[in-house]
Amino acid sequence: MNILHSIPQEDGFYMPAEFAPHEGCILIFPHRRDSWQNGAYAARKAFAQVIEQIAKSEKVLVCARYDDYDAARFLLPPWVRVVEMESDDSWARDVAPTFVTNGHTIRGIDWGFNAWGGLTDGLYFPWDKDNKMARKLCDLLNVDTYDKRDFILEGGSIHSDGEGTILTTEACLLSEGRNPSMTKEEIEAELKSCLGAEKVLWLPCGIYHDETNEHVDNICAFTAPGEVVLAWTDDIDDPQYAMSKQCLDYLNSVTDAKGRRIKVHLLPLPKPVTITAEECDGLDDMNGEPTRTPGERLAASYVNFYIANQHVVVPQFGDDNDSKALDILQTLFPTRQVVGIYARDILIGGGNIHCITQQIPSAES
Amino acid sequence: MNILHSIPQEDGFYMPAEFAPHEGCILIFPHRRDSWQNGAYAARKAFAQVIEQIAKSEKVLVCARYDDYDAARFLLPPWVRVVEMESDDSWARDVAPTFVTNGHTIRGIDWGFNAWGGLTDGLYFPWDKDNKMARKLCDLLNVDTYDKRDFILEGGSIHSDGEGTILTTEACLLSEGRNPSMTKEEIEAELKSCLGAEKVLWLPCGIYHDETNEHVDNICAFTAPGEVVLAWTDDIDDPQYAMSKQCLDYLNSVTDAKGRRIKVHLLPLPKPVTITAEECDGLDDMNGEPTRTPGERLAASYVNFYIANQHVVVPQFGDDNDSKALDILQTLFPTRQVVGIYARDILIGGGNIHCITQQIPSAES
Numbered sequence: 001m002n003i004l005h006s007i008p009q010e011d012g013f014y015m016p017a018e019f020a021p022h023e024g025c026i027l028i029f030p031h032r033r034d035s036w037q038n039g040a041y042a043a044r045k046a047f048a049q050v051i052e053q054i055a056k057s058e059k060v061l062v063c064a065r066y067d068d069y070d071a072a073r074f075l076l077p078p079w080v081r082v083v084e085m086e087s088d089d090s091w092a093r094d095v096a097p098t099f100v101t102n103g104h105t106i107r108g109i110d111w112g113f114n115a116w117g118g119l120t121d122g123l124y125f126p127w128d129k130d131n132k133m134a135r136k137l138c139d140l141l142n143v144d145t146y147d148k149r150d151f152i153l154e155g156g157s158i159h160s161d162g163e164g165t166i167l168t169t170e171a172c173l174l175s176e177g178r179n180p181s182m183t184k185e186e187i188e189a190e191l192k193s194c195l196g197a198e199k200v201l202w203l204p205c206g207i208y209h210d211e212t213n214e215h216v217d218n219i220c221a222f223t224a225p226g227e228v229v230l231a232w233t234d235d236i237d238d239p240q241y242a243m244s245k246q247c248l249d250y251l252n253s254v255t256d257a258k259g260r261r262i263k264v265h266l267l268p269l270p271k272p273v274t275i276t277a278e279e280c281d282g283l284d285d286m287n288g289e290p291t292r293t294p295g296e297r298l299a300a301s302y303v304n305f306y307i308a309n310q311h312v313v314v315p316q317f318g319d320d321n322d323s324k325a326l327d328i329l330q331t332l333f334p335t336r337q338v339v340g341i342y343a344r345d346i347l348i349g350g351g352n353i354h355c356i357t358q359q360i361p362s363a364e365s
Numbered sequence: 366m367n368i369l370h371s372i373p374q375e376d377g378f379y380m381p382a383e384f385a386p387h388e389g390c391i392l393i394f395p396h397r398r399d400s401w402q403n404g405a406y407a408a409r410k411a412f413a414q415v416i417e418q419i420a421k422s423e424k425v426l427v428c429a430r431y432d433d434y435d436a437a438r439f440l441l442p443p444w445v446r447v448v449e450m451e452s453d454d455s456w457a458r459d460v461a462p463t464f465v466t467n468g469h470t471i472r473g474i475d476w477g478f479n480a481w482g483g484l485t486d487g488l489y490f491p492w493d494k495d496n497k498m499a500r501k502l503c504d505l506l507n508v509d510t511y512d513k514r515d516f517i518l519e520g521g522s523i524h525s526d527g528e529g530t531i532l533t534t535e536a537c538l539l540s541e542g543r544n545p546s547m548t549k550e551e552i553e554a555e556l557k558s559c560l561g562a563e564k565v566l567w568l569p570c571g572i573y574h575d576e577t578n579e580h581v582d583n584i585c586a587f588t589a590p591g592e593v594v595l596a597w598t599d600d601i602d603d604p605q606y607a608m609s610k611q612c613l614d615y616l617n618s619v620t621d622a623k624g625r626r627i628k629v630h631l632l633p634l635p636k637p638v639t640i641t642a643e644e645c646d647g648l649d650d651m652n653g654e655p656t657r658t659p660g661e662r663l664a665a666s667y668v669n670f671y672i673a674n675q676h677v678v679v680p681q682f683g684d685d686n687d688s689k690a691l692d693i694l695q696t697l698f699p700t701r702q703v704v705g706i707y708a709r710d711i712l713i714g715g716g717n718i719h720c721i722t723q724q725i726p727s728a729e730s
Binding site for chain 1: 366367368431434435438443446447448449450451494497500501504505507
């Protein structure tokens with residue numbers, strides 16, 4: 001593995017869309033006791049369901065801490081590869097490399113990671129194990145890696161349409177805890193040069209109470225070039241309404257890198273999901289403080305799906321809108337089978353199916 | 366990775382000779398402060414030389430502990446893959462899988478490992494990290510693994526000619542700390558069924574003061590089917606003389622699985638190598654006791670070489686016989702380049718170049 005200090009775009013590399021063909025998918029076996037209730041017992045079962053579903057059409061690689069290797073190996077099917085790798089938590093989307101391709105070979109971008117905000121508003125300390133994973137994953141996969149550790153970015157804060165357009169949120173990328181010394185223009189230039197893109201679309205915000213500073217991958221996702229789904233509620237008393245409306249207005253006002261208007265498909269949100277006292281009881285305290293409090297709203301959204309080669313894997317919450325979300329997505333992904341997985345036990349950790357996955361694109365993407 | 370409980374021989378698998386083509390080679394980045402002087406500083410440089418030499422004709426995979434990943438990554442060239450894996454020490458020969466093939470695919474055998482003798486006369490405690498490596502390496506390499514953890518064996522205690530003959534030593538395999546409940550006949554049957562062999566040749570002993578209970582790979586190695594090199598001294602006052610003579614007499618008295626007499630090439634030993642007070646000072650104590658004492662004899666032998674695809678990598682000791690050993694081996698391996706590497710800093714750890722390597726055979730071997 002070469003550690004590169006050149007610029008991906010100048011090297012002819014770009015980030016393919018998630019709906020382009022994948023070589024495989026990376027996940028991390030959950031373990032953090034202040035993120036996942038009851039020693040991650042329920043989360044592991046939910047992760048395993050996601051893994052087994054994705055493994056039907058992709059090679060899946062699961063990183064497990066030394067202490068968890070045996071547990072992971074025996075929980076997961078033999079066709080899933082388990083490798084030893086230390087981590088602070090289990091969000092592959094945010095700590096695994098962002099892969100780029102030149103149509104022949106892939107490379108990984110190793111962004112700086114500071115637990116969603118570092119000492120300003122990060123979610124845990126330290127985060128050094130997470131921050132080292134991207135490089136090690138590139139080494140493991142035998143692909144060269146771009147050293148972009150001086151730029152703080154998580155994979156969940158960007159989407160690519162594979163045709164020159166990047167989707168992100170101002171709430172996250174302009175947050176004080178990421179790259180406060182950079183202007184919006186400088187950040188945009190960095191995204192373009194790293195991801196081989198021509199245009200960045202800046203949604204103003206994300207999902208209410210999303211502790212990642214409102215990652216784009218919880219509110220909006222490309223389903224095709226020029227087309228997105230947007231998390232939506234019709235309840236004007238919900239603080240999410242104004243947020244989604246702002247995003248819709250923005251999307252209706254812009255064009256993408258190819259000059260296309262954006263076709264927006266509204267994807268209904270589930271009714272607000274809150275954490276129970278019993279669930280909170282299952283979480284270790286962090287520095288003597290509870291990590292969540294009973295009744296706290298969780299950032300539930302069907303947009304947090306993963307597009308696998310032959311499936312779309314969608315979180316379900318036991319809500320009336322569960323099947324409606326699946327139906328809408330099935331219409332938008334006619335060549336893939338849309339599959340729902342009950343994901344409350346992932347949501348409690350603070351994210352969902354998209355957050356715990358990171359695709360490895362086919363080199364030919 | 367499937368964990369198999371069947372019998373390799375019955376599945377049509379056997380252990381190829383080391384001189385058969387390799388897919389690659391596994392090593393472990395040294396770290397143990399009571400094995401390697403001065404925090405393994407010198408050992409790492411020596412390992413790196415071995416790695417760079419092997420990497421000229423094979424893919425090399427180096428396992429580094431979480432804490433050592435960065436050091437390994439920056440010391441080793443980019444074309445060597447470094448992966449995170451915890452270990453107790455750094456002897457890939459003894460803790461990595463023994464690979465077997467059926468001519469189409471390879472599988473790894475995961476033997477039990479107890480640090481060369483467990484609580485009887487093992488060299489350290491605990492050894493659980495080492496014992497878990499073989500399975501994890503198979504998972505990493507995406508090959509199925511035979512669960513033979515109930516049988517204690519190290520790779521350094523066996524050689525295969527790839528044509529049905531296994532070479533081992535009684536001193537090691539019949540030692541109290543390995544499989545004391547098994548008879549010699551039972552151990553021989555286990556070797557045959559696991560390694561797909563027809564005959565086991567039992568050398569009586571190995572190298573004097575070899576703390577592995579005299580592994581075969583320090584005294585005798587196949588250079589071709591029916592041909593071996595045997596570590597030899599003409600000094601009849603050296604306790605090694607009687608040991609090598611016993612082995613020579615044994616080899617002259619047996620035939621291999623194909624009914625061939627064994628052609629024995631004597632490979633001179635270096636003059637006795639002893640550890641200095643300064644070297645001992647660089648080693649951490651173990652449980653309050655020095656791990657080595659000044660003047661202690663080390664088990665130096667040129668037989669502890671590694672046969673790479675295009676090279677034979679041979680330890681050197683700054684001895685008059687260094688070049689003689691290279692010359693003899695060059696004659697015996699006419700299609701490979703024989704390369705010497707100064708290996709005192711590996712020897713101090715208790716083994717040599719063969720002990721720190723484990724070949725991954727080509728499936729077609």
